[in-house]
Amino acid sequence: MKKLAIVTIAMIWSISSMAQDNAISKYFSNFVADTAFTKVTVTSKMFSLFTEIDSEDEAEKEVLEALSKLKGIKVIINEDPKDPKTLYGGAISTIDKDKAYEELMSVEDGKENVKFLIRDKGSIINELLMIVGGNEEFLIMSLFGEIDLKQIAKLSKIMKMRGMDHLKVLDNDDE
Amino acid sequence: MMNKKFQGQLLTSSALTNGCRVYLLSLALVMLSHVSWAQCDAVTDLKKNNLTSMSLYFYPSTLRMANLENNEEFNRLIQDIDKLIFYKMNRKFETIDLYNLVGELQSENDFEEYVILDGPNKKFYLLGREKPTETVGVALMNNEHYVFDIAGSLELKEIPKLYEYIANNDSTFQSKFSQLIDIVEVGQDIANSNH
Numbered sequence: 001m002k003k004l005a006i007v008t009i010a011m012i013w014s015i016s017s018m019a020q021d022n023a024i025s026k027y028f029s030n031f032v033a034d035t036a037f038t039k040v041t042v043t044s045k046m047f048s049l050f051t052e053i054d055s056e057d058e059a060e061k062e063v064l065e066a067l068s069k070l071k072g073i074k075v076i077i078n079e080d081p082k083d084p085k086t087l088y089g090g091a092i093s094t095i096d097k098d099k100a101y102e103e104l105m106s107v108e109d110g111k112e113n114v115k116f117l118i119r120d121k122g123s124i125i126n127e128l129l130m131i132v133g134g135n136e137e138f139l140i141m142s143l144f145g146e147i148d149l150k151q152i153a154k155l156s157k158i159m160k161m162r163g164m165d166h167l168k169v170l171d172n173d174d175e
Numbered sequence: 176m177m178n179k180k181f182q183g184q185l186l187t188s189s190a191l192t193n194g195c196r197v198y199l200l201s202l203a204l205v206m207l208s209h210v211s212w213a214q215c216d217a218v219t220d221l222k223k224n225n226l227t228s229m230s231l232y233f234y235p236s237t238l239r240m241a242n243l244e245n246n247e248e249f250n251r252l253i254q255d256i257d258k259l260i261f262y263k264m265n266r267k268f269e270t271i272d273l274y275n276l277v278g279e280l281q282s283e284n285d286f287e288e289y290v291i292l293d294g295p296n297k298k299f300y301l302l303g304r305e306k307p308t309e310t311v312g313v314a315l316m317n318n319e320h321y322v323f324d325i326a327g328s329l330e331l332k333e334i335p336k337l338y339e340y341i342a343n344n345d346s347t348f349q350s351k352f353s354q355l356i357d358i359v360e361v362g363q364d365i366a367n368s369n370h
Contacts, residue, residue, distance in 0.1 A: 035295055036295060037294070038292065038294030038295070039291070039292070040291065040293075041288070042289070043287070043289055043290070045288065045303070046289040046301075077294075
Protein backbone atom coordinates (compact mmCIF):
# COMPACT_ATOMS: atom_id res chain seq x y z
CA MET A 1 0.00 0.00 0.00
CA LYS A 2 2.81 2.38 0.98
CA LYS A 3 4.58 1.59 -2.28
CA LEU A 4 1.44 2.45 -4.22
CA ALA A 5 1.13 5.75 -2.34
CA ILE A 6 4.73 6.68 -3.17
CA VAL A 7 4.23 5.80 -6.84
CA THR A 8 1.01 7.87 -6.98
CA ILE A 9 2.60 10.87 -5.24
CA ALA A 10 5.65 10.64 -7.50
CA MET A 11 3.38 10.48 -10.56
CA ILE A 12 1.40 13.56 -9.49
CA TRP A 13 4.56 15.51 -8.73
CA SER A 14 6.31 14.43 -11.91
CA ILE A 15 3.36 15.73 -13.95
CA SER A 16 3.34 19.06 -12.14
CA SER A 17 7.09 19.52 -12.36
CA MET A 18 7.43 18.40 -15.96
CA ALA A 19 8.71 21.80 -17.02
CA GLN A 20 12.22 22.10 -15.62
CA ASP A 21 12.00 25.81 -16.22
CA ASN A 22 12.52 26.74 -12.60
CA ALA A 23 15.18 26.36 -9.94
CA ILE A 24 13.04 24.20 -7.64
CA SER A 25 12.51 21.46 -10.22
CA LYS A 26 16.11 21.79 -11.39
CA TYR A 27 18.09 21.97 -8.15
CA PHE A 28 15.87 21.31 -5.16
CA SER A 29 14.02 18.11 -6.01
CA ASN A 30 15.55 16.57 -2.88
CA PHE A 31 13.47 18.99 -0.79
CA VAL A 32 10.38 18.15 -2.85
CA ALA A 33 10.81 14.49 -1.94
CA ASP A 34 11.31 15.34 1.75
CA THR A 35 8.04 14.88 3.67
CA ALA A 36 9.08 17.52 6.22
CA PHE A 37 8.61 20.14 3.50
CA THR A 38 5.36 21.66 2.37
CA LYS A 39 5.20 21.97 -1.38
CA VAL A 40 2.98 24.42 -3.22
CA THR A 41 2.46 24.55 -6.97
CA VAL A 42 0.26 26.93 -8.90
CA THR A 43 0.13 25.78 -12.51
CA SER A 44 0.04 27.67 -15.80
CA LYS A 45 -3.54 26.45 -16.25
CA MET A 46 -4.56 28.43 -13.18
CA PHE A 47 -2.90 31.57 -14.53
CA SER A 48 -4.42 31.09 -17.97
CA LEU A 49 -7.84 31.35 -16.36
CA PHE A 50 -7.01 34.93 -15.41
CA THR A 51 -6.96 35.87 -19.09
CA GLU A 52 -10.69 35.21 -19.19
CA ILE A 53 -11.42 37.78 -16.50
CA ASP A 54 -12.75 41.14 -17.59
CA SER A 55 -11.92 44.10 -15.47
CA GLU A 56 -12.83 47.73 -15.77
CA ASP A 57 -10.27 48.85 -13.21
CA GLU A 58 -7.00 49.85 -14.93
CA ALA A 59 -4.70 48.78 -12.04
CA GLU A 60 -6.50 45.45 -11.74
CA LYS A 61 -6.17 44.94 -15.51
CA GLU A 62 -2.39 45.38 -15.31
CA VAL A 63 -2.03 42.87 -12.49
CA LEU A 64 -4.28 40.37 -14.28
CA GLU A 65 -2.18 40.77 -17.43
CA ALA A 66 1.01 40.19 -15.43
CA LEU A 67 -0.56 37.11 -13.85
CA SER A 68 -1.64 35.67 -17.18
CA LYS A 69 1.99 35.72 -18.39
CA LEU A 70 3.17 33.54 -15.51
CA LYS A 71 3.75 29.88 -16.26
CA GLY A 72 3.76 28.83 -12.65
CA ILE A 73 4.73 29.30 -9.05
CA LYS A 74 6.51 26.73 -6.96
CA VAL A 75 7.17 27.03 -3.27
CA ILE A 76 8.85 24.69 -0.82
CA ILE A 77 8.64 25.48 2.89
CA ASN A 78 10.09 23.92 5.98
CA GLU A 79 8.33 25.40 8.99
CA ASP A 80 10.48 23.66 11.55
CA PRO A 81 13.98 23.43 10.10
CA LYS A 82 16.55 21.62 12.26
CA ASP A 83 19.49 23.52 10.84
CA PRO A 84 18.10 26.57 9.01
CA LYS A 85 21.49 28.25 8.50
CA THR A 86 22.88 25.21 6.70
CA LEU A 87 19.75 24.90 4.56
CA TYR A 88 19.89 28.58 3.57
CA GLY A 89 23.66 28.57 2.95
CA GLY A 90 23.39 25.36 0.92
CA ALA A 91 20.58 26.75 -1.25
CA ILE A 92 22.49 29.99 -1.91
CA SER A 93 25.69 28.18 -2.88
CA THR A 94 23.74 25.81 -5.18
CA ILE A 95 22.20 28.76 -7.02
CA ASP A 96 25.48 30.71 -7.09
CA LYS A 97 26.97 27.93 -9.20
CA ASP A 98 24.37 28.60 -11.91
CA LYS A 99 25.63 31.76 -13.57
CA ALA A 100 22.24 32.35 -15.19
CA TYR A 101 20.92 33.71 -11.88
CA GLU A 102 21.69 37.26 -10.93
CA GLU A 103 21.13 38.73 -7.47
CA LEU A 104 18.42 41.36 -7.43
CA MET A 105 18.13 42.23 -3.76
CA SER A 106 19.00 40.95 -0.29
CA VAL A 107 17.29 41.74 2.98
CA GLU A 108 18.93 40.83 6.27
CA ASP A 109 17.21 41.89 9.46
CA GLY A 110 18.90 39.71 12.06
CA LYS A 111 15.99 37.31 12.31
CA GLU A 112 15.66 36.40 8.69
CA ASN A 113 17.65 36.55 5.46
CA VAL A 114 15.85 37.00 2.17
CA LYS A 115 17.56 36.89 -1.19
CA PHE A 116 15.91 37.67 -4.53
CA LEU A 117 17.50 36.43 -7.74
CA ILE A 118 16.41 36.70 -11.34
CA ARG A 119 17.10 34.75 -14.50
CA ASP A 120 16.55 36.71 -17.68
CA LYS A 121 16.84 36.43 -21.43
CA GLY A 122 17.43 39.78 -23.06
CA SER A 123 15.01 42.24 -21.55
CA ILE A 124 12.57 39.57 -20.38
CA ILE A 125 12.79 38.15 -16.87
CA ASN A 126 11.99 34.43 -17.01
CA GLU A 127 12.26 33.61 -13.34
CA LEU A 128 12.17 35.36 -10.00
CA LEU A 129 13.65 33.24 -7.25
CA MET A 130 13.31 34.04 -3.58
CA ILE A 131 15.21 32.21 -0.85
CA VAL A 132 14.24 32.87 2.77
CA GLY A 133 16.20 31.57 5.72
CA GLY A 134 15.25 32.30 9.31
CA ASN A 135 15.27 30.51 12.62
CA GLU A 136 11.69 29.39 12.20
CA GLU A 137 11.36 28.99 8.47
CA PHE A 138 13.22 28.01 5.37
CA LEU A 139 11.46 28.83 2.11
CA ILE A 140 12.25 28.84 -1.59
CA MET A 141 9.80 30.39 -4.02
CA SER A 142 10.11 30.42 -7.78
CA LEU A 143 7.89 32.45 -10.07
CA PHE A 144 8.49 31.60 -13.70
CA GLY A 145 7.14 32.61 -17.09
CA GLU A 146 7.30 36.18 -18.31
CA ILE A 147 7.75 38.40 -15.29
CA ASP A 148 6.95 42.06 -14.91
CA LEU A 149 8.77 43.13 -11.76
CA LYS A 150 6.63 46.27 -11.44
CA GLN A 151 3.50 44.16 -11.13
CA ILE A 152 4.93 41.20 -9.26
CA ALA A 153 4.98 43.01 -5.89
CA LYS A 154 1.25 43.56 -6.27
CA LEU A 155 0.78 39.79 -6.40
CA SER A 156 1.20 39.73 -2.65
CA LYS A 157 -2.07 41.66 -2.43
CA ILE A 158 -3.86 39.18 -4.68
CA MET A 159 -2.32 35.86 -3.69
CA LYS A 160 -2.49 35.32 0.03
CA MET A 161 0.05 32.54 -0.18
CA ARG A 162 2.76 31.78 2.36
CA GLY A 163 5.92 33.73 1.50
CA MET A 164 4.17 36.13 -0.86
CA ASP A 165 4.41 38.96 1.68
CA HIS A 166 8.20 39.04 1.12
CA LEU A 167 7.52 40.29 -2.42
CA LYS A 168 6.26 43.61 -1.02
CA VAL A 169 9.87 44.83 -0.73
CA LEU A 170 10.06 44.84 -4.54
CA ASP A 171 7.31 47.46 -4.69
CA ASN A 172 8.71 50.89 -5.53
CA ASP A 173 5.31 52.34 -6.27
CA ASP A 174 4.49 55.19 -3.94
CA GLU A 175 0.74 54.91 -4.17
CA MET B 176 -48.29 39.10 -27.48
CA MET B 177 -49.60 35.58 -27.93
CA ASN B 178 -53.22 35.34 -26.84
CA LYS B 179 -54.20 32.89 -24.09
CA LYS B 180 -56.51 30.89 -26.37
CA PHE B 181 -53.72 30.29 -28.88
CA GLN B 182 -51.29 29.29 -26.10
CA GLY B 183 -53.87 26.81 -24.86
CA GLN B 184 -54.17 25.38 -28.36
CA LEU B 185 -50.45 24.87 -28.53
CA LEU B 186 -50.49 22.92 -25.29
CA THR B 187 -53.63 20.91 -25.74
CA SER B 188 -54.77 20.73 -29.36
CA SER B 189 -51.46 20.62 -31.13
CA ALA B 190 -50.61 18.03 -33.70
CA LEU B 191 -48.53 16.17 -31.14
CA THR B 192 -49.82 12.74 -30.35
CA ASN B 193 -49.72 11.46 -26.79
CA GLY B 194 -46.83 9.23 -27.77
CA CYS B 195 -44.84 12.23 -29.01
CA ARG B 196 -45.55 14.15 -25.80
CA VAL B 197 -44.36 11.24 -23.67
CA TYR B 198 -41.22 10.97 -25.82
CA LEU B 199 -40.45 14.72 -25.56
CA LEU B 200 -41.12 14.70 -21.82
CA SER B 201 -38.79 11.72 -21.38
CA LEU B 202 -36.12 13.44 -23.48
CA ALA B 203 -36.42 16.61 -21.39
CA LEU B 204 -36.13 14.58 -18.18
CA VAL B 205 -33.05 12.76 -19.47
CA MET B 206 -31.47 16.10 -20.42
CA LEU B 207 -32.33 17.62 -17.06
CA SER B 208 -30.91 14.64 -15.22
CA HIS B 209 -27.64 15.11 -17.16
CA VAL B 210 -27.54 18.75 -16.11
CA SER B 211 -28.18 17.97 -12.46
CA TRP B 212 -25.72 15.04 -12.40
CA ALA B 213 -22.93 16.90 -14.18
CA GLN B 214 -20.43 16.06 -11.46
CA CYS B 215 -17.99 13.29 -12.37
CA ASP B 216 -18.38 9.72 -11.13
CA ALA B 217 -14.99 9.68 -9.39
CA VAL B 218 -16.46 12.14 -6.88
CA THR B 219 -20.05 10.93 -6.62
CA ASP B 220 -18.82 7.33 -6.19
CA LEU B 221 -17.24 8.37 -2.88
CA LYS B 222 -20.72 8.70 -1.43
CA LYS B 223 -21.92 5.49 -3.11
CA ASN B 224 -18.93 3.63 -1.63
CA ASN B 225 -19.82 4.84 1.88
CA LEU B 226 -16.66 6.88 2.31
CA THR B 227 -18.43 10.04 3.44
CA SER B 228 -19.57 11.04 6.89
CA MET B 229 -21.39 14.14 5.72
CA SER B 230 -22.53 15.23 2.30
CA LEU B 231 -23.92 18.62 1.46
CA TYR B 232 -25.41 19.72 -1.83
CA PHE B 233 -25.65 23.39 -2.62
CA TYR B 234 -27.58 24.93 -5.47
CA PRO B 235 -27.58 28.64 -6.45
CA SER B 236 -30.38 29.32 -3.97
CA THR B 237 -28.77 27.43 -1.07
CA LEU B 238 -25.37 28.98 -1.82
CA ARG B 239 -26.88 32.41 -1.46
CA MET B 240 -28.30 31.25 1.88
CA ALA B 241 -24.72 30.62 3.09
CA ASN B 242 -24.03 34.29 2.54
CA LEU B 243 -25.79 35.41 5.69
CA GLU B 244 -23.86 38.69 5.72
CA ASN B 245 -25.01 39.35 2.15
CA ASN B 246 -21.42 39.89 1.02
CA GLU B 247 -21.36 41.13 -2.57
CA GLU B 248 -18.04 39.44 -3.46
CA PHE B 249 -19.45 36.12 -2.28
CA ASN B 250 -22.55 36.57 -4.44
CA ARG B 251 -20.41 37.37 -7.48
CA LEU B 252 -18.13 34.40 -6.72
CA ILE B 253 -21.02 31.95 -6.76
CA GLN B 254 -23.17 33.49 -9.48
CA ASP B 255 -22.17 30.94 -12.18
CA ILE B 256 -22.13 27.85 -9.97
CA ASP B 257 -24.80 25.32 -10.93
CA LYS B 258 -24.20 22.89 -8.11
CA LEU B 259 -21.70 22.36 -5.34
CA ILE B 260 -21.11 19.06 -3.61
CA PHE B 261 -19.26 19.09 -0.31
CA TYR B 262 -18.22 15.83 1.35
CA LYS B 263 -16.61 15.36 4.73
CA MET B 264 -14.95 11.97 4.49
CA ASN B 265 -15.12 9.25 7.11
CA ARG B 266 -12.18 7.30 8.59
CA LYS B 267 -12.32 4.71 5.80
CA PHE B 268 -10.98 7.41 3.46
CA GLU B 269 -7.23 7.65 3.97
CA THR B 270 -4.53 9.89 2.51
CA ILE B 271 -3.69 7.21 -0.09
CA ASP B 272 -7.32 7.56 -1.29
CA LEU B 273 -6.76 11.30 -1.65
CA TYR B 274 -3.82 10.68 -4.00
CA ASN B 275 -5.73 7.96 -5.84
CA LEU B 276 -8.68 10.30 -6.38
CA VAL B 277 -6.37 13.05 -7.70
CA GLY B 278 -4.69 10.52 -10.02
CA GLU B 279 -8.05 9.18 -11.26
CA LEU B 280 -9.38 12.67 -11.95
CA GLN B 281 -6.30 13.43 -14.05
CA SER B 282 -5.89 10.14 -15.88
CA GLU B 283 -9.52 9.17 -16.49
CA ASN B 284 -11.53 12.38 -16.34
CA ASP B 285 -9.34 14.96 -18.13
CA PHE B 286 -8.85 17.14 -15.07
CA GLU B 287 -5.81 19.41 -14.91
CA GLU B 288 -4.00 20.66 -11.83
CA TYR B 289 -4.63 24.25 -10.83
CA VAL B 290 -3.12 24.41 -7.35
CA ILE B 291 -1.29 21.87 -5.23
CA LEU B 292 -0.37 22.21 -1.59
CA ASP B 293 1.21 19.16 -0.04
CA GLY B 294 2.63 19.31 3.46
CA PRO B 295 3.11 17.02 6.44
CA ASN B 296 -0.25 17.93 8.02
CA LYS B 297 -2.10 19.82 5.34
CA LYS B 298 -2.90 18.86 1.77
CA PHE B 299 -4.97 20.63 -0.83
CA TYR B 300 -5.34 19.70 -4.46
CA LEU B 301 -7.42 21.86 -6.77
CA LEU B 302 -8.15 20.46 -10.21
CA GLY B 303 -10.38 21.58 -13.02
CA ARG B 304 -11.64 20.81 -16.48
CA GLU B 305 -13.33 22.99 -19.06
CA LYS B 306 -15.88 20.73 -20.76
CA PRO B 307 -18.02 20.48 -18.74
CA THR B 308 -16.74 23.25 -16.50
CA GLU B 309 -16.00 21.58 -13.22
CA THR B 310 -13.62 22.19 -10.33
CA VAL B 311 -12.73 19.60 -7.73
CA GLY B 312 -10.88 20.25 -4.49
CA VAL B 313 -9.51 17.52 -2.23
CA ALA B 314 -8.14 18.53 1.14
CA LEU B 315 -6.67 17.20 4.36
CA MET B 316 -7.00 19.63 7.25
CA ASN B 317 -6.92 18.94 11.00
CA ASN B 318 -6.78 15.19 10.30
CA GLU B 319 -10.05 15.33 8.33
CA HIS B 320 -10.42 14.79 4.61
CA TYR B 321 -12.77 16.92 2.54
CA VAL B 322 -13.82 16.79 -1.10
CA PHE B 323 -15.77 19.43 -2.96
CA ASP B 324 -16.96 19.48 -6.52
CA ILE B 325 -18.24 22.58 -8.26
CA ALA B 326 -20.26 22.26 -11.47
CA GLY B 327 -20.24 25.60 -13.24
CA SER B 328 -17.63 28.28 -13.01
CA LEU B 329 -16.17 30.33 -10.21
CA GLU B 330 -15.64 34.06 -10.59
CA LEU B 331 -11.89 33.85 -9.85
CA LYS B 332 -11.44 37.59 -9.56
CA GLU B 333 -13.57 37.63 -6.43
CA ILE B 334 -11.50 35.02 -4.55
CA PRO B 335 -8.89 37.48 -3.14
CA LYS B 336 -11.60 39.89 -2.01
CA LEU B 337 -13.55 37.06 -0.44
CA TYR B 338 -10.39 35.75 1.23
CA GLU B 339 -9.75 39.20 2.66
CA TYR B 340 -13.34 39.38 3.88
CA ILE B 341 -13.11 35.97 5.56
CA ALA B 342 -9.73 36.83 7.11
CA ASN B 343 -11.15 40.05 8.55
CA ASN B 344 -14.37 38.44 9.72
CA ASP B 345 -12.97 34.98 10.35
CA SER B 346 -14.85 34.03 13.51
CA THR B 347 -18.13 35.58 12.36
CA PHE B 348 -18.03 33.93 8.92
CA GLN B 349 -16.97 30.52 10.24
CA SER B 350 -19.54 30.48 13.03
CA LYS B 351 -22.31 31.47 10.62
CA PHE B 352 -21.19 28.87 8.06
CA SER B 353 -21.00 26.20 10.77
CA GLN B 354 -24.47 27.24 11.93
CA LEU B 355 -25.71 26.56 8.40
CA ILE B 356 -23.97 23.17 8.34
CA ASP B 357 -25.50 22.36 11.73
CA ILE B 358 -28.93 23.18 10.35
CA VAL B 359 -28.32 20.90 7.35
CA GLU B 360 -27.00 18.10 9.59
CA VAL B 361 -30.04 18.34 11.86
CA GLY B 362 -32.19 18.22 8.72
CA GLN B 363 -30.32 15.13 7.54
CA ASP B 364 -30.76 13.42 10.94
CA ILE B 365 -34.50 14.11 10.86
CA ALA B 366 -34.70 12.79 7.29
CA ASN B 367 -32.75 9.64 8.26
CA SER B 368 -34.90 9.01 11.33
CA ASN B 369 -38.02 9.19 9.17
CA HIS B 370 -36.74 6.47 6.82
